[in-house]
Amino acid sequence: MSRGIILLSGGLDSLVSLGLAKEKYGICLALTFDYGQKSAQYEIQASKEICKFYNIEHKIIKLDWLKNITHTALVEDKELPFEIDENSAKNVWVPNRNGLFLNIAGAFADGENFDYIVIGANKEEGKTFPDNSEEFIMSVNSEFEFSTRKHPKVIAPLINYDKNDIVKSALDNDIPLQLVHSCYADGEKHCGKCESCQRLKNALIANNDTRYIRELF
Numbered sequence: 001m002s003r004g005i006i007l008l009s010g011g012l013d014s015l016v017s018l019g020l021a022k023e024k025y026g027i028c029l030a031l032t033f034d035y036g037q038k039s040a041q042y043e044i045q046a047s048k049e050i051c052k053f054y055n056i057e058h059k060i061i062k063l064d065w066l067k068n069i070t071h072t073a074l075v076e077d078k079e080l081p082f083e084i085d086e087n088s089a090k091n092v093w094v095p096n097r098n099g100l101f102l103n104i105a106g107a108f109a110d111g112e113n114f115d116y117i118v119i120g121a122n123k124e125e126g127k128t129f130p131d132n133s134e135e136f137i138m139s140v141n142s143e144f145e146f147s148t149r150k151h152p153k154v155i156a157p158l159i160n161y162d163k164n165d166i167v168k169s170a171l172d173n174d175i176p177l178q179l180v181h182s183c184y185a186d187g188e189k190h191c192g193k194c195e196s197c198q199r200l201k202n203a204l205i206a207n208n209d210t211r212y213i214r215e216l217f
Ligand SMILES: [Zn+2]
Pocket: 182, 183, 184, 185, 190, 191, 192, 193, 194, 195, 196, 197, 198
């Protein structure tokens, strides 16, 4: 039987990726990264609940040094961008984040015998974040042919999905959206205003949802 790792932030994309891919890729371990982002404690809490729901092991990886070389609104005391555009993407960019996360997961896969690494990269964010693109996922798979003996395969189940598609498949597959924490801000509830909240809210509205909008915002 195959064994898979999910990169789990507790946000919409990683939760839905887990829900869609768990059985197919035998996901039994989630890695959550704490790099000093404002929302770290809430992401960790949400991830814990999600792992409990899906009955998988959860490991929190601390990357304290990453905060010191990052100057975005995700970690610094700057206002979070409220608009979705190229500039806002720049404001929430963390240096080599997905490259780093995937390579850490690659080390786990190589050392502890996992076949798959599942990541929530998707079409919508691939437009503004190059490390969410299909080309990037393919290049990491090529890299693992050299840098690991196990050659784990990176899977991005949402790579052709935008946020509306992601929310639709969550609703269609009874994925527990009430457990999600998709906000960049430092608060227990979703702020409803940051880029990430707006993307989620717009997608819920587009899918005629009323339940989760009420529960999350
Ligand atoms: Zn927010």
